[in-house]
Amino acid sequence: MDARLRRVNKEIADCKxxxxxxxxxxLVDASPFHLKGSFPGPQDTPYEGxxxxxDIVIPDSYPFQPVKMKFITKVYHPNIxxxxxxxxxxxxxxxxxxxxxxxxxxxxxxxxxxxxEPNDPQDAEVAKHYTTSKRSFDETARYWTQIYAGGPAxxxxxxKEPQKDEIAIAGLEKxxxxxxxxxxxERSKVxxxxxxxxxxxANVANIAEDRIVEELLx
Amino acid sequence: xxxxxEYSDEEDFYxxxxxxASAGDDDSAPSDDDxxxxxxxxxxxxxxxxxxxxxxIEHEPLSQQAVERLMTTDVDHIxxxxxxxESTAALLLRYMNWNKERLIEKYMDNASSVSVxxxxxxxxxxxxxxxxxxxxxxxxxxxxTIRQTPVPKAEPSVCPICFDDSQTSxxxxxxxxxxxxxxxxxxxxxxxxxxxxxxxxxxxxxxxxVAPDPFVVSTLANSGEDEDGRTRERFQELLVRHFVSANxxxxxxxxxxxxYTVSCPSASSRSSLTTMxxxxxxxxxxxxxxxxxxxxxxxxxxxxxxKMWLKKCRDDSETANWIKSNTKECSKCQSxxxxxxxxxxxxxxxxKHEFCWVCMGPWSEHGTAWYSCNRYDEKGxxxxxxxxxxxxASLERYLHYYNRxxxxxxxxxxxxxxxxxxxxxxxxxxxxxxxxxxxxxFMKRAVEEAERCRATLKWxxxxxxxxxxxxxxxxxxxxxxxxxxxVEDLSELLESPIDPETISTLxxxxxxxxxxxxxxxxxxxxxxSDGFAEERWKWxxxxxxxx
Ligand SMILES: [Zn+2]
Ligand SMILES: [Zn+2]
Ligand SMILES: [Zn+2]
Ligand SMILES: [Zn+2]
Ligand SMILES: [Zn+2]
Ligand SMILES: [Zn+2]
Numbered sequence: 001m002d003a004r005l006r007r008v009n010k011e012i013a014d015c016k017x018x019x020x021x022x023x024x025x026x027l028v029d030a031s032p033f034h035l036k037g038s039f040p041g042p043q044d045t046p047y048e049g050x051x052x053x054x055d056i057v058i059p060d061s062y063p064f065q066p067v068k069m070k071f072i073t074k075v076y077h078p079n080i081x082x083x084x085x086x087x088x089x090x091x092x093x094x095x096x097x098x099x100x101x102x103x104x105x106x107x108x109x110x111x112x113x114x115x116x117e118p119n120d121p122q123d124a125e126v127a128k129h130y131t132t133s134k135r136s137f138d139e140t141a142r143y144w145t146q147i148y149a150g151g152p153a154x155x156x157x158x159x160k161e162p163q164k165d166e167i168a169i170a171g172l173e174k175x176x177x178x179x180x181x182x183x184x185x186e187r188s189k190v191x192x193x194x195x196x197x198x199x200x201x202a203n204v205a206n207i208a209e210d211r212i213v214e215e216l217l218x
Numbered sequence: 219x220x221x222x223x224e225y226s227d228e229e230d231f232y233x234x235x236x237x238x239a240s241a242g243d244d245d246s247a248p249s250d251d252d253x254x255x256x257x258x259x260x261x262x263x264x265x266x267x268x269x270x271x272x273x274x275i276e277h278e279p280l281s282q283q284a285v286e287r288l289m290t291t292d293v294d295h296i297x298x299x300x301x302x303x304e305s306t307a308a309l310l311l312r313y314m315n316w317n318k319e320r321l322i323e324k325y326m327d328n329a330s331s332v333s334v335x336x337x338x339x340x341x342x343x344x345x346x347x348x349x350x351x352x353x354x355x356x357x358x359x360x361x362x363t364i365r366q367t368p369v370p371k372a373e374p375s376v377c378p379i380c381f382d383d384s385q386t387s388x389x390x391x392x393x394x395x396x397x398x399x400x401x402x403x404x405x406x407x408x409x410x411x412x413x414x415x416x417x418x419x420x421x422x423x424x425x426x427x428v429a430p431d432p433f434v435v436s437t438l439a440n441s442g443e444d445e446d447g448r449t450r451e452r453f454q455e456l457l458v459r460h461f462v463s464a465n466x467x468x469x470x471x472x473x474x475x476x477x478y479t480v481s482c483p484s485a486s487s488r489s490s491l492t493t494m495x496x497x498x499x500x501x502x503x504x505x506x507x508x509x510x511x512x513x514x515x516x517x518x519x520x521x522x523x524x525k526m527w528l529k530k531c532r533d534d535s536e537t538a539n540w541i542k543s544n545t546k547e548c549s550k551c552q553s554x555x556x557x558x559x560x561x562x563x564x565x566x567x568x569x570k571h572e573f574c575w576v577c578m579g580p581w582s583e584h585g586t587a588w589y590s591c592n593r594y595d596e597k598g599x600x601x602x603x604x605x606x607x608x609x610x611a612s613l614e615r616y617l618h619y620y621n622r623x624x625x626x627x628x629x630x631x632x633x634x635x636x637x638x639x640x641x642x643x644x645x646x647x648x649x650x651x652x653x654x655x656x657x658x659x660f661m662k663r664a665v666e667e668a669e670r671c672r673a674t675l676k677w678x679x680x681x682x683x684x685x686x687x688x689x690x691x692x693x694x695x696x697x698x699x700x701x702x703x704x705v706e707d708l709s710e711l712l713e714s715p716i717d718p719e720t721i722s723t724l725x726x727x728x729x730x731x732x733x734x735x736x737x738x739x740x741x742x743x744x745x746x747s748d749g750f751a752e753e754r755w756k757w758x759x760x761x762x763x764x765x
Contacts, residue, residue, distance in 0.1 A: 003400070007380055010381050061404070064405040064407075065412060065413075095424075097421055098379045098397075099379060099421060099423050
């Protein structure tokens with residue numbers, strides 16, 4: 001039997017048989033080389049209570065070349081692209097070892113959620129948010145967990161409309177958005193500019209309103 | 219965090235050099251004898267070169283074996299000083315980018331930390347040389363930092379990578395992380411072939427040991443994974459490339475699948491690139507530039523100008539694209555005309571109108587001193603009053619030069635096609651008439667010369683575009699015009715009909731013209747090169763390296 005196939009089949013079977021683990025690996029279609037992994041968000045993090053799904057592609061030279069993984073579930077995290085789900089993690093690149101498995105890699109992703117590395121960011125905007133205001137970042141990450149990963153409702157957000165709140169998704173304050181929307185700019189444009197400029201938390205004091213208007217006029 | 223396994227071909231050669239130097243190294247310019255280049259060159263002298271022209275640079279093509287011998291010299295040197303075996307010395311040198319002085323200094327300072335960083339030994343096993351410098355030439359004690367060849371291991375249980383219980387042969391580096399030979403071989407193959415990586419680390423997670431060359435080679439051989447030997451070959455090439463990229467005197471031939479290296483110490487400093495064009499050729503006669511990444515001969519212009527011009531052409535390619543097209547309309551009857559030879563003297567098939575392909579002006583106006591077509595009429599800039607007409611004028615100016623540049627490039631290609639057609643015709647005539655093989659050769663020589671001169675001409679337009687107005691530019695353009703006229707005459711001759719009656723006259727004419735063209739080319743190359751050496755050329759724009 002093909003060495004790669006034997007190894008992958010064994011990995012899938014081992015994962016299934018391990019009842020104590022909360023890591024799951026399932027087939028996506030008939031191919032054993034395109035899989036879907038999932039795990040619960042770690043406790044005491046903004047991701048707690050969420051269910052996170054990961055797309056897994058096994059390359060031809062697996063396990064001698066690293067497995068390809070990206071988040072299917074949208075995650076608000078400095079090392080995960082908020083748009084594509086791409087992950088910045090050393091073991092998925094240079095630090096890969098053929099001894100690592102799909103399960104151990106998924107566990108590493110789970111622990112990446114516990115310990116972000118904002119200095120080696122995949123998503124620069126999210127990383128900026130993380131470093132300027134950890135509290136505001138946590139709030140947004142928790143909100144994303146709630147609406148994208150099926151996490152528990154966030155108290156502060158509960159009062160708002162049940163559908164996705166773009167302002168909360170972007171980690172912004174409604175009052176700020178209203179203020180610039182009141183000047184006659186389109187709401188979506190305001191959100192986009194404030195998000196890009198990291199108009200959040202303590203950073204608000206660093207950004208002149210003129211600068212924002214200037215950006216809005218572009 | 220991207221893994222970039224490309225070697226110096228893609229990166230800026232001199233930036234590499236600077237990076238090396240800035241990595242805390244005070245000795246940034248290794249001297250000649252650092253690489254034992256002088257003693258080495260004697261061993262590999264290529265039979266006899268024709269005498270070097272003043273605008274040509276001294277260089278030496280080296281085969282892969284020759285570079286390997288240079289590497290061996292360094293490895294033996296380090297192995298002797300440190301009292302370690304050759305493969306350990308090789309790993310240490312590669313880790314230190316072949317900088318022997320720096321390696322010796324660091325190793326004397328702290329042998330174990332260098333060994334660990336180079337992947338030669340594991341932290342716990344490194345020789346405990348905490349105090350004092352490492353003993354010199356203490357062979358024996360230090361000789362067994364790492365295993366030389368795969369050590370057959372007692373089967374642990376099952377290989378933790380493939381879980382294949384039929385595997386019986388296990389191997390480990392000195393860290394004792396044991397895996398089956400099939401996994402090792404597949405891993406080594408993937409590293410070398412897919413990643414272009416010569417430093418193959420142990421497969422265990424977090425283990426930084428690097429497989430020594432004998433381990434790599436014997437594992438590939440014993441596993442049967444590399445039956446055609448191509449992985450082994452690629453490994454050898456990667457090692458050579460690494461050595462070459464670490465040495466500013468050496469450059470790997472950029473032609474696909476060519477394995478020659480060229481040694482050119484006099485072009486290894488950035489400052490030299492403003493005074494000469496280091497065109498070199500490898501042992502397989504591939505011509506390329508030692509100073510930049512242009513993989514062809516860009517004489518007579520120096521690298522900074524050539525690079526600027528190519529960048530401009532890339533940036534402006536959209537607007538310039540239309541000129542490149544192979545078809546134009548006759549200025550008289552508007553029928554479409556396709557250029558199918560190297561000559562610019564066009565005759566419309568339909569209305570017989572004769573015109574110049576480059577400027578589209580009537581051929582008659584070019585007269586005998588017809589080639590006024592190379593010089594851009596700079597006075598056009600005067601009526602550039604507002605910004606818009608200014609930008610139009612600057613585009614027009616650019617197009618004037620670009621047009622001629624592209625035309626020579628295209629003509630060179632077309633001349634080769636024309637030659638192929640002619641050659642076929644001549645072959646036929648060898649059968650039907652009394653012509654011999656030798657009588658075809660004058661055509662071949664003429665086409666080759668025309669191609670060479672068009673390459674020069676092409677680059678003269680890049681040069682003229684940046685040359686500041688004045689006497690020097692005019693003299694340059696005079697030389698350019700003389701060469702251009704000679705080449706166009708030759709190209710026109712090459713398109714004349716060939717028949718057995720007129721061939722001897724044609725041969726005489728073509729041969730004479732070829733000699734003349736070669737002479738004009740020579741004059742232009744030499745004068746331009748002298749101008750760089752004398753710092754005679756002035757630019758209309760800031761050029762890297764010139765003040
Ligand atoms: Zn194995
Ligand atoms: Zn190891
Ligand atoms: Zn070559
Ligand atoms: Zn160059
Ligand atoms: Zn016509
Ligand atoms: Zn013309």
